[in-house]
Amino acid sequence: MIESIPLPTLDDPVDAPFWAGCRHGQLLIQHCADCGRAHHPPRAMCPHCRADAFVWRPAAGTGRLWSYAVPNPPLLPAFAALLPYVVGVVELDDHPGLRLVGALAAPGASAIGGVDPAQVGIGAPVAVHFIAVTDDTTLPCWTLSTPTPAAIPAGTPASREDLS
């Protein structure tokens, strides 16, 4: 059993730009360079047009909680130390239907957890919050946006066609 938080590999050419974006504080979403559709998790090939070239565009970084779980022990030691923590599935505001798994964190926190599960509900507005867990790995986590959803930054793509 590992003692640390399991980390993603960062050198897979299919998703390396995603993790590089996280390190630079950007939530990058993969788009097909040919038909423009957005994908997550990233793909090696666009299932709509079979193109294999992609561009990465920043998402607004806001969404709604689609669902969540509150894991209890037994857990890996690194997560047992963070209890109680909430792991959500977030649907992005600017990419309806595109969902990312991510843990909730308190605003400004440097670790996940610190959020009262009783304050969490499906549909809650959330904003991305990057947490550097090692020198090379930054995870996109989420904070509850209260009392109103965070404003969506200007200039970000918001086309529903991306998902059609």
Place this chain on the structure above:
Amino acid sequence: MSALKNPVEAPIRDRTAIVGIGQTAFAKQLAPTELQLACQAIRAALDDAGIAAHEVDALGCFTQETTPEFEIARNLGFGELHFFSQVAHGGGAICGALGQVALAIASGLARVGVVWRSRKRGDPSKRQWAGVQPRVGDHWKWSRPHGLLRPADEVAVTMRRYMHEYGATRDQLAAVALTQRAYANANPLALMRDKPLDLAGYRAARMISDPLCLFDNCLESDGAIAFVITSAERARDLRQTPVLIHAFSQGMSREHQLMTDYHGADPLVSSSAATAANLWRQSDIQPADVQVAQIYDAFSPLVLFSLENYGFCGRGEAAAFAADGGLAADGRLPTNTAGGSLSEVYLHGANLVSEGVRQLRGTASSQIDDARTCFISTCDSTPNGALILRR
């Protein structure tokens, strides 16, 4: 009823039968190795069938099985093998393993097949999530770093969404665990035979991954189960009531993601829906004709999801169906009648198949009167498969 009589479109229909079942003792921990347990279960299944080991020429197992086919063959004294296949995805595999061997026999590639599952999981170090690596390179890289570590956590996410969409409650979900525990209390071989469970006990249980509590999770156990399959023609001359494989399909939905199946257009429509469409298409027996069901239940929500994806209930209706007694012996669809993975033993669903066979033989501990049709499914959250059995 859209049953097709054309054999080209239903190449497997009633052409093979499960003619032998065998199992070891079930326990939290057993001393023998997985190879030893596999040998014991297969020997028992062959004895049950009255078929000699040297006649076996086909094998089916899980990719997760630790014992390779050649070890099974050399220990049991099988003949020359002509077909061996392994099916992936753990809880999604047993019906595929059986169905692929049945296809080999129905097509004439092989004559006698053995399918087995041997597993020692009582030791916590053997549990799947305990094997999480420091760097995750497969699709779990999108969820495990965030603390969504165990299958229970992954199913908890979907169950909470289900509760949100349909207004289902934990008390309704409890009916799955309570009904199956009652079946286990009547099954002298079930691990939970002596442990009754009521709603107060369910409500008081510790949470494992909210909204799932301890009793929504399968047992962690050791044991092995094996099956013998041969042609329906041969089966008529054997000692047991032939249990015919009437229909079979595997299924994987578009956009499927193993266990973290949250990314499709409608995550509550699972790979079971893909299996269901192709299964019922081949089958003279339709959902309304099924007398007893064995539905994969590593986690109690999977029973609800499967009831809907296989068409036994409408969308959002399964929780009320369970809470209103639909799964009980006197209900519309008696389900997991030996106690299932929650209360009999957790053997990746192989125990559900052996119970289905017992029901059709008329030898089950909670026997459903004159059971002639049985539905068996595998894990709703993985690529999966299902069988229709009849006698």
